[in-house]
Amino acid sequence: MKKWVVKAIQVGSIELDRSAMTHYKGKGETVTVPIWCAGATDGEHKVLVDTGIRDLEEYKKAEPGVSQSPQQDTVEAVRRIMGWEPEDVTIVINTHLHCDHSGSNGKFKNAKFYIQKKEWEAAFMPLVPEAPFYDQLCYDKHAVNYFQWEFLNGDTEILPGLRIITTPGHTRGHQSVLFDTAKGVVCVSGDICNVAENVNGNLEPNIVVMVPEVYESFQRIRQTSHFILPGHEPEIEDGSEDFIPVI
Numbered sequence: 342m343k344k345w346v347v348k349a350i351q352v353g354s355i356e357l358d359r360s361a362m363t364h365y366k367g368k369g370e371t372v373t374v375p376i377w378c379a380g381a382t383d384g385e386h387k388v389l390v391d392t393g394i395r396d397l398e399e400y401k402k403a404e405p406g407v408s409q410s411p412q413q414d415t416v417e418a419v420r421r422i423m424g425w426e427p428e429d430v431t432i433v434i435n436t437h438l439h440c441d442h443s444g445s446n447g448k449f450k451n452a453k454f455y456i457q458k459k460e461w462e463a464a465f466m467p468l469v470p471e472a473p474f475y476d477q478l479c480y481d482k483h484a485v486n487y488f489q490w491e492f493l494n495g496d497t498e499i500l501p502g503l504r505i506i507t508t509p510g511h512t513r514g515h516q517s518v519l520f521d522t523a524k525g526v527v528c529v530s531g532d533i534c535n536v537a538e539n540v541n542g543n544l545e546p547n548i549v550v551m552v553p554e555v556y557e558s559f560q561r562i563r564q565t566s567h568f569i570l571p572g573h574e575p576e577i578e579d580g581s582e583d584f585i586p587v588i
């Protein structure tokens with residue numbers, strides 16, 4: 342079976358209180374964490390998981406500590422790490438539609454976009470506390486033509502060695518992406534794990550809309566994955582194929 346190569350692509354940084362990713366743990370400790378996307382290929386397909394932010398000033402309204410160098414602009418970063426032009430990307434998988442994960446969807450005009458139906462619906466009717474993180478300009482009809490969306494209802498195999506599993510909790514329709522690589526199964530987790538400590542320490546992230554589901558999602562990741570690329574893990578290098586072991 343073909344193996345996938347998966348690389349971490351940094352598309353910005355956020356300075357925040359550590360407890361913003363690990364519930365109450367680390368309160369008062371300021372840390373700077375990356376915003377990750379992932380590029381993946383089986384030698385034929387060019388797949389992007391998440392697309393970073395849309396507009397720096399706009400995203401500051403949700404996360405005042407955000408910064409982005411010119412090389413971290415999503416299009417630039419994908420070009421630098423993967424060697425791809427935006428029109429080369431034919432599959433985009435959004436783990437969820439928060440504005441630091443779907444912000445540059447509109448730049449990938451040739452892609453099919455994979456999302457859980459539940460997440461797409463929730464993004465147009467957010468709960469009050471999650472509203473600041475959903476920016477409709479990232480995923481409405483101006484960003485992505487309706488017919489470019491592939492709406493999913495649960496776990497799905499997209500291609501050989503490329504599976505999506507549902508991991509609700511951080512948002513209602515959150516999903517994570519599993520790639521079969523030469524080293525084992527890599528989970529691009531999105532924000533069900535902001536950092537690897539969430540799954541490895543069984544410690545929920547701070548933004549949670551469904552608490553029991555978070556812990557069930559951790560269990561699904563432990564059962565399926567050898568390595569994890571969390572949404573904001575600082576212990577991973579830009580462009581790296583080495584991720585954090587799931588214990």
Ligand SMILES: [Zn+2]
Pocket residue numbers: 437439442474511532
């Ligand atoms: Zn999020």
